[in-house]
Amino acid sequence: MLTIENGSLKGETRLRLNNITLSIDSGKLVGLIGPNGAGKSSLLKAIAGIEPASGRFSWNQQLLSAMKDTERANTLSYMAQDDIPQWDMTMADIIDIGLLKSRISRSERQRRIANVCATLNLSEFNGHSIQRLSRGELQRVLLARALVAEPELLLCDEPTNALDIYHQLNVLQLLKKQSEQGRLVIMAIHDIPQAAEYCDELILLDKGELVCHGQPFEVLTKANLAETFGVHADWICNKRGVAWQPRPL
């Protein structure tokens, strides 16, 4: 279980996160939604320990900031937005970077890489250089890098960004599968219908503040969407499905 108490993050001119308090159970796919600049990425970075935030961020009652490097690397994994590898390497070498901090044997290393490739339907690209992969295939490799250390908590910053609709759904399904296996997956996402469709819970942020946290139908109300996004949405969401037609207010 992830618990955040009074999580705040200072920016140059304003608070990027203001007193966020929430807790989320494992085994869920959670969507972070909100307008640009709402603090979605900031919250992910604060949890991942990339930006020094004040407040308590704990995983299963253990403070994340108090964990040792290797322990934390095995607990959480962070997938940055559009983090394309700088150098052309083979797929296995790229995924192996996710294990740099893990002290495991060579055979265990290879077993884990083979496992994660099988899970993410990447086995056919074994030995390929990543330059030969499409953007959608590469996104799965980046996900594999984040998952190969078998973290309990996976943080993804807009994992569907820059992907075509087929690969967007593909990535969402894979993330959903990860959460069903007991992981907590938190992702920032812009597409509200997709968020409603795939996520078990949504966290709505605006100007660094927590507006609402709950099941999609609780969060995606007309009032919430009008207040945060400044759009009027005709029909939003119920427990069975989603359809929406946003118009400017």
Added chain:
Amino acid sequence: MSSIVKWVLALTLVIIALSAWHLSQGSSGLTLWDWWRTDALSAYQQAILADIRLPRLVLAVVNGAVLGLAGAAMQLLLRNPLAEPGLTGVSSGAALTTVAVLYFGLLPTFSWLLPFIALAGGLAAIVVVVVMAGNYADVNRVILAGVAISSLAGAIMALLLYLAPNPFAFQEWSQWTLGSLANRGWSHVNLMLPFALIGAVLVLTQSRFLTALTFSEETVVSMGYSYPARRNLVLIAVALLAGSSVVSVGIIGFVGLLAPHLVRLVGLNHPKQVLSMSALAGAVLVLSIDIFVRLISVGRELPLGVVAAVIGAPLLIALLVRQKSQQAVR
């Protein structure tokens, strides 16, 4: 046999072959063949081999390796294929302090201290760059800080030379900065080796961190690497490597930039491969250029640093054009 092992073996053999050729060159006309043929060399010939040619060979190999390694480390650290050791500001810092010593006429008093003063200047430059870069996980700040310090040092140096009361200052300075392996001995080897070794060991201890930097700094921090601290450690290591080269043979450009490119060109892209292979490729480059410098005779020996740039720049352009056409095909 994996491809990296093959390449290490191949380049080692090339270095051995080039070393034999390198040892056979010189104004005395003594060749390795003579040495092989005769049972005993005269004391004069032994002195030529042991005190002139051997230190020059060692300096060529070590400097090439040091520059190649430093260049690879910089490119991996800054995630930028155009980065090179000079971006740490260490070469210009070292050059500036040297010019200052010459300008104030302190050379006669401090001639034996000059390398240390130069190294101190180089390290001071890197400290300024590190402080300017701050705690941000943003490589652009390091690059900008490096460029700023290098330009500032260059400007001050030009001003000092322009105002120099001593007409020989410019000549002395140019001899020092153009980079040359001529007239070097074991003292230069002894001077550079400790710094080069410390720098190399430091860089190699950070090879996992540099591998992780295939991804953005944010991802690397999320993996549990303390970012500014390790970045600064690598910068200081690169400064020691580049500084050791500058104080022993002067400024040799392009080797640090070119060596990692050559390694990637043959398909060795893994950061660990790039680090080790760039050292070997750098040694091959400097050895070949030094042989070339001695083969062409234009009355006096051309400075190695200048020839390296003259050969290196078109080679780099050719590589870039080739890369571009490959991308166009894809």
